[in-house]
Amino acid sequence: AQSVTQPDIHITVSEGASLELRCNYSYGATPYLFWYVQSPGQGLQLLLKYFSGDTLVQGIKGFEAEFKRSQSSFNLRKPSVHWSDAAEYFCAVGPLGQAGTALIFGKGTTLSVSS
Amino acid sequence: DGGITQSPKYLFRKEGQNVTLSCEQNLNHDAMYWYRQDPGQGLRLIYYSQIVNDFQKGDIAEGYSVSREKKESFPLTVTSAQKNPTAFYLCASSYGGSSGNTIYFGEGSWLTVV
Numbered sequence: 514a515q516s517v518t519q520p521d522i523h524i525t526v527s528e529g530a531s532l533e534l535r536c537n538y539s540y541g542a543t544p545y546l547f548w549y550v551q552s553p554g555q556g557l558q559l560l561l562k563y564f565s566g567d568t569l570v571q572g573i574k575g576f577e578a579e580f581k582r583s584q585s586s587f588n589l590r591k592p593s594v595h596w597s598d599a600a601e602y603f604c605a606v607g608p609l610g611q612a613g614t615a616l617i618f619g620k621g622t623t624l625s626v627s628s
Numbered sequence: 629d630g631g632i633t634q635s636p637k638y639l640f641r642k643e644g645q646n647v648t649l650s651c652e653q654n655l656n657h658d659a660m661y662w663y664r665q666d667p668g669q670g671l672r673l674i675y676y677s678q679i680v681n682d683f684q685k686g687d688i689a690e691g692y693s694v695s696r697e698k699k700e701s702f703p704l705t706v707t708s709a710q711k712n713p714t715a716f717y718l719c720a721s722s723y724g725g726s727s728g729n730t731i732y733f734g735e736g737s738w739l740t741v742v
Contacts, residue, residue: 522668547730556632556718556733557671603670615661615686616731620670 515540517606519619526594527627534589534622536604544606546587547616548578551601560602563587574598599626630655632734634719639739641706641713649704649737651719660702661720661731664688671718677702678724706739714741 516539549557561572568580605616632653641647663671673686677696691710722729
């Protein structure tokens with residue numbers, strides 16, 4: 514079955530420290546991969562996406578993610594976290610070139626930033 | 629500005645009542661989606677529609693209904709058959725039906741059963 518796993522439910526990092534949020538997927542084919550961020554009570558905003566090509570993807574707000582096919586992972590990273598990065602982060606996958614489908618989301622990781 | 633508008637933002641429903649959540653987009657997107665979000669559960673797909681007058685059930689369609697009479701609109705009705713409707717509901721849209729296209733989200737609607 515297709516699935517997305519975000520192993521960390523909640524992470525706390527100090528402001529200025531580096532961040533890595535983990536995402537693992539189970540998929541029968543090459544997927545499209547996404548990271549979204551959600552502030553409390555708001556909709557989701559796209560941070561970055563991977564379709565093909567360079568496996569290191571740059572996104573908005575200084576985030577990047579690396580696709581590792583051998584590990585079925587798409588981890589999100591940021592070198593220096595700001596207090597405004599505190600939010601919930603969702604990894605999502607979708608099938609390549611398959612019409613009539615929707616994304617599958619992980620359960621999310623809540624990021625807290627301490628001063 | 630282009631975007632996805634959900635209304636109302638907050639809705640209270642008595643048990644046994646049907647309620648309809650509105651979702652309108654002016655992005656000229658073909659596909660529209662409804663997701664339900666519960667704490668610690670991530671987003672679960674309720675229904676999606678690739679084109680006008682066509683829609684498919686998602687993972688948790690029971691107790692919900694939708695219509696797609698116009699490209700811009702995809703209202704969701706939460707019926708009395710939905711046993712636990714209190715949740716945050718997110719509408720989304722994308723170009724085409726392929727999940728390779730980026731999905732954009734509205735700001736969500738909170739539904740509380742009282």
